[in-house]
Amino acid sequence: MSDLRPIRIAALVDGLTAAHLDGLLLTGLSNIRYLTGFSGSSALLVVTPRDVVLITDFRYQTQVVTEVGNLARVSIEGASLWTGLWQQLAAMPTVKVLGFETAHVQHRDFQRLVEAGGRWQWRPTVDLVETLRERKDGSEIARIQEAAGVATRALERTLPQLRVGMTELAVAGVLEKALRDEGSEGFPFPSIVASGPRAALPHARSSTRALEQGDFLLMDFGAEVGGYCSDVTRTVVMGKASGDQREVYETVRSANERAAQGVRAGMTGRDADAIARHYIERAGFGDLFGHSLGHGIGLEVHEAPRLARTADGALPEGAVVTIEPGIYRPGWGGVRIEDDVVLGADGPHILTEFPRELMELG
Amino acid sequence: MSDLRPIRIAALVDGLTAAHLDGLLLTGLSNIRYLTGFSGSSALLVVTPRDVVLITDFRYQTQVVTEVGNLARVSIEGASLWTGLWQQLAAMPTVKVLGFETAHVQHRDFQRLVEAGGRWQWRPTVDLVETLRERKDGSEIARIQEAAGVATRALERTLPQLRVGMTELAVAGVLEKALRDEGSEGFPFPSIVASGPRAALPHARSSTRALEQGDFLLMDFGAEVGGYCSDVTRTVVMGKASGDQREVYETVRSANERAAQGVRAGMTGRDADAIARHYIERAGFGDLFGHSLGHGIGLEVHEAPRLARTADGALPEGAVVTIEPGIYRPGWGGVRIEDDVVLGADGPHILTEFPRELMELG
Numbered sequence: 001m002s003d004l005r006p007i008r009i010a011a012l013v014d015g016l017t018a019a020h021l022d023g024l025l026l027t028g029l030s031n032i033r034y035l036t037g038f039s040g041s042s043a044l045l046v047v048t049p050r051d052v053v054l055i056t057d058f059r060y061q062t063q064v065v066t067e068v069g070n071l072a073r074v075s076i077e078g079a080s081l082w083t084g085l086w087q088q089l090a091a092m093p094t095v096k097v098l099g100f101e102t103a104h105v106q107h108r109d110f111q112r113l114v115e116a117g118g119r120w121q122w123r124p125t126v127d128l129v130e131t132l133r134e135r136k137d138g139s140e141i142a143r144i145q146e147a148a149g150v151a152t153r154a155l156e157r158t159l160p161q162l163r164v165g166m167t168e169l170a171v172a173g174v175l176e177k178a179l180r181d182e183g184s185e186g187f188p189f190p191s192i193v194a195s196g197p198r199a200a201l202p203h204a205r206s207s208t209r210a211l212e213q214g215d216f217l218l219m220d221f222g223a224e225v226g227g228y229c230s231d232v233t234r235t236v237v238m239g240k241a242s243g244d245q246r247e248v249y250e251t252v253r254s255a256n257e258r259a260a261q262g263v264r265a266g267m268t269g270r271d272a273d274a275i276a277r278h279y280i281e282r283a284g285f286g287d288l289f290g291h292s293l294g295h296g297i298g299l300e301v302h303e304a305p306r307l308a309r310t311a312d313g314a315l316p317e318g319a320v321v322t323i324e325p326g327i328y329r330p331g332w333g334g335v336r337i338e339d340d341v342v343l344g345a346d347g348p349h350i351l352t353e354f355p356r357e358l359m360e361l362g
Numbered sequence: 363m364s365d366l367r368p369i370r371i372a373a374l375v376d377g378l379t380a381a382h383l384d385g386l387l388l389t390g391l392s393n394i395r396y397l398t399g400f401s402g403s404s405a406l407l408v409v410t411p412r413d414v415v416l417i418t419d420f421r422y423q424t425q426v427v428t429e430v431g432n433l434a435r436v437s438i439e440g441a442s443l444w445t446g447l448w449q450q451l452a453a454m455p456t457v458k459v460l461g462f463e464t465a466h467v468q469h470r471d472f473q474r475l476v477e478a479g480g481r482w483q484w485r486p487t488v489d490l491v492e493t494l495r496e497r498k499d500g501s502e503i504a505r506i507q508e509a510a511g512v513a514t515r516a517l518e519r520t521l522p523q524l525r526v527g528m529t530e531l532a533v534a535g536v537l538e539k540a541l542r543d544e545g546s547e548g549f550p551f552p553s554i555v556a557s558g559p560r561a562a563l564p565h566a567r568s569s570t571r572a573l574e575q576g577d578f579l580l581m582d583f584g585a586e587v588g589g590y591c592s593d594v595t596r597t598v599v600m601g602k603a604s605g606d607q608r609e610v611y612e613t614v615r616s617a618n619e620r621a622a623q624g625v626r627a628g629m630t631g632r633d634a635d636a637i638a639r640h641y642i643e644r645a646g647f648g649d650l651f652g653h654s655l656g657h658g659i660g661l662e663v664h665e666a667p668r669l670a671r672t673a674d675g676a677l678p679e680g681a682v683v684t685i686e687p688g689i690y691r692p693g694w695g696g697v698r699i700e701d702d703v704v705l706g707a708d709g710p711h712i713l714t715e716f717p718r719e720l721m722e723l724g
Contacts, residue, residue: 041565058564058652058653059563059564059565059653063563063566079672100469102468102470103468103469103470105468105469106469107462107468107486108464108486110469110472111486169542169546169547170542173538173539173542176535176538176539176542177535177536177538177539178535179535180532180534180535180538181531181532183570184531185531185568185569186567187549190549201421201424202420203402203403203422203425205548206542206547207547290420290421291420291421310441330424
């Protein structure tokens with residue numbers, strides 16, 4: 001595929017010019033990766049209409065050459081990236097007014113800008129790169145699709161290995177090994193394996209609790225391919241489901257299906273959220289669905305846009321979002337079913353093809 | 363073990379009084395966990411001489427009660443944690459001047475403080491809680507010791523399963539499954555499995571490269587127990603080591619041994635770093651050891667103190683630090699050997715007991 005990074009940088013430069021900025025300091029690592037391909041954990045990037053300069057440290061001197069190529073001038077700093085920044089900026093005589101990313105600069109570093117960087121004028125900018133990242137191009141969607149395939153194949157390998165008596169941590173171990181064996185570069189977030197009453201905790205991690213007969217077992221996990229994330233949840237029952245379990249499960253399944261089929265580019269995040277929320281409310285479980293329907297995924301596992309009651313913005317074409325309704329009854333358990341969906345011009349396409357029918361294991 | 367959280371909060375309140383602050387807003391999640399036990403991913407904490415108030419969201423309403431108990435008043439916010447903050451502060455009439463954590467407040471949120479929170483005076487504070495966290499108490503050391511045991515037992519399970527032809531990702535899968543089976547709650551950082559020439563990248567992650575006969579195989583990974591981290595590196599050879607490999611390995615091994623035995627509370631971080639660095643320099647490899655000797659570990663895998671050329675501070679008694687010298691020859695490979703060491707009153711104690719002799723596998 002052709003290299004889209006120069007096009008992204010050109011789009012950003014257009015934004016800078018419109019905002020009357022001579023340049024932008026980037027500190028958000030996912031934004032830096034999006035623009036340059038650099039995947040290290042320590043970098044500053046300066047973008048101006050004339051220059052693209054990446055500043056990193058010794059640990060990445062080999063990697064940065066491979067990843068960035070000729071796209072940016074690279075400076076390896078022995079002491080502090082900030083010292084390197086002042087030197088680089090001093091060599092750009094036409095640069096006087098710079099933007100910085102208000103969401104990715106700690107107050108400590110903001111103080112550096114206004115003190116050690118006091119010879120330049122600094123203006124906060126909001127989501128300049130995040131907005132570009134909302135609409136995925138073909139190569140990005142292909143990577144998320146791959147990450148979705150890694151995740152669903154890993155789940156397929158995992159389900160036959162699950163037994164009553166295993167701890168949640170052991171289940172996580174089986175699932176994560178399968179993710180690695182399928183080629184996941186990492187874990188986009190700590191795997192959630194929550195069983196029995198713990199399935200009612202929407203942000204449980206994994207514990208030493210052992211699976212019991214009749215438990216709900218909720219698994220929320222993801223894969224990473226080429227830096228891009230997938231994010232999937234399935235909930236199964238260990239043994240036979242009770243009537244209550246089946247009712248809650250089927251309500252979530254229908255809410256997931258309606259939202260995944262009904263979501264559209266151009267719709268507000270609020271209206272997308274409402275598809276699932278109204279269905280769950282009408283079924284009488286509205287109080288037990290306390291989080292929002294979904295979020296964008298890409299280089300980060302949580303990025304724009306949001307599908308939530310407070311999201312007024314229209315969902316852009318090309319966004320990839322999660323659809324993850326849930327019902328959580330404290331002390332009893334819970335169900336969440338989550339898929340990744342790309343918002344195409346012709347409607348939604350589900351990337352995480354994996355059965356959603358209630359599975360009773362063992 | 364007795365609950366040390368009230369003592370930690372009392373120590374923090376002493377610091378606030380000394381700094382003429384009526385209270386402190388905490389946004390750093392590890393600091394909040396240290397003070398209250400809350401392990402969720404979304405929280406604000408206010409500490410004053412009279413009140414401890416924790417603000418979190420719906421997702422954690424069950425978990426927060428279990429973890430925090432009566433230590434803090436808990437407020438669950440439906441909309442935004444910041445809205446909750448203004449309401450809580452408005453109910454504290456004696457609180458006018460508040461500190462905030464300069465290292466844990468994004469510029470975006472700093473703007474909230476001075477705008478929406480404009481009726482209070484805000485003062486940046488530096489490392490008030492981080493400084494308390496440097497000296498570990500007995501229960502903290504016990505957890506790090508457990509996390510060290512999980513990591514070394516996982517490595518013991520992993521080594522016999524390694525074969526030429528496996529990918530680095532598959533090795534990571536075996537190692538991470540063993541970490542889970544031994545009880546690790548999570549992965550404190552992305553596992554580094556780097557083989558052959560990739561072992562020369564001090565911050566490689568894991569790739570699809572397959573292990574070859576004669577490769578160095580470097581594994582840098584950690585475990586988490588009760589929220590506390592361990593951080594271990596071992597480097598082995600796939601097959602027979604060459605003379606060059608043996609020379610580099612033995613140099614790193616001696617540097618590790620000298621530093622782990624020679625480091626003392628009261629010494630500066632620079633002097634600790636110098637133990638290993640001077641040894642590697644005298645052996646002729648000084649240019650190839652580009653990072654610092656080590657860092658503190660605890661609730662975070664990188665915390666104070668630092669063992670580095672630029673670290674002037676004295677290492678406190680009770681700190682737990684990594685000792686991780688390395689030699690990296692670009693294009694050829696590299697070796698790092700890393701242990702976790704507690705700086706006791708009577709000298710250093712190594713927590714990561716695992717052989718350091720060169721291992722030739724298969």
